[in-house]
Amino acid sequence: MSDWYIILSLVPGIFIAVLFYLYVDRYEKEPTGPVILSFVLGLLASAITYLLExxxxxxxxxxxxxxxxxxxxxxxxxxxxxxxxxxxVFWAYPNRIDAFNEPLDGIIYFVLIAMGFATVENLLYGAIYGLETILIRSITAVPAHGIFGVMIGYAFGMMKFKHLTRKQALSIMGYAILLHGVYDFFIIQNASDYLLIGALVTLGVGIWISLRYIRQAQNLSPFKGAST
Incomplete structure (x- = not known):
């Protein structure tokens, strides 16, 4: 695997992680240490999951x-x-740290884990299937991990700060897992190439849901209006 392949595999996940850190986490930036560690834990989790899959x-x-x-x-x-x-991974680390002090942080930390996860996945699939796979996954599978991460992170954040009941939060997590499963179904099935369109529709639905969840979490931030 050439250096360019490695760089192209790394860029999408890191880019989305930085995007969330700089622009989604608007009112109170998370400490650098937990941000980096969450991403790294996602890297490790992906390698283990890949072997199981x-x-x-x-x-x-x-x-x-x-x-x-x-x-x-x-x-x-x-x-x-x-x-x-x-x-x-989220439950074992970000969920337990003091820096997790508002609902939006659930989204930020879960997406960081998801981007670490997606980065290793991209590297592994790129090494096996080549440049075309890296490029396609960069605009589909990697953002998809972010979308599902927003949904589950939102559920964690809203539950932690009592904006959702545990039952409501678990329902959202279940919907995220189902949406992920539907997306992957359209990708892995080989009955018809036309069904691949379903993956794009699933991504569109996920983006719409994620943007709503991000706005809701931002509006609930206790730091809104206090940041400079």
């Missing part, structure tokens, strides 16, 4: 040929595994 893929190699089987695999073998791994 490869095992599942090799164990059920024909799953993509039937639509229903492809959906179950996408939901449980990919989406559920990936998002639960990120949730465990």
């Amino acid at each position: 490869e095992y599942l893929s090799n164990t059920f190699p024909q799953v993509q040929t039937k639509l229903w089987s492809a959906f179950i695999f996408a939901l449980l073998g990919v989406s559920f595994v990936e998002e639960v791994t990120k949730i465990i």
Whole structure:
């Protein structure tokens, strides 16, 4: 894998992480240490999850040929595994630190973990499938991880500060996992290339939801109006 391939694989995840840090986290910037560590923990989580997904893929190699089987695999073998791994990482670190002091921080830290996760995933798939895969994933799969990260991070942040009940927050997390599964289903199925359009529709829905959640969390910030 050439140096250019590595750079192109790294750029999308880092770019989105920086974008959220600089422009989404508007009223009270998070400390540098937790920001970097959250991203790094996402890197480590991705490597572990990749090995598990490869095992599942090799164990059920024909799953993509039937639509229903492809959906179950996408939901449980990919989406559920990936998002639960990120949730465990989030619960173990950002959720417990003092810097997590407003609902918006749930989004920021979860997206940082998701971008670390997506960066390693991009590197691994790029090494196997080449430049075209890196470029396509840079505008689809990597942002998708950010979208699902916004949804789950929003749920954590709103639950932590009592704006949502646990049941409501878990429902949103479940919807995020389902949306991720639907997206991956359209990607991994090989019944029809036309179904790939469904992945773009799923991303569009996810972007709309994410923007709403970001605005809601920003409006609830106790630091709004106090920042200079």
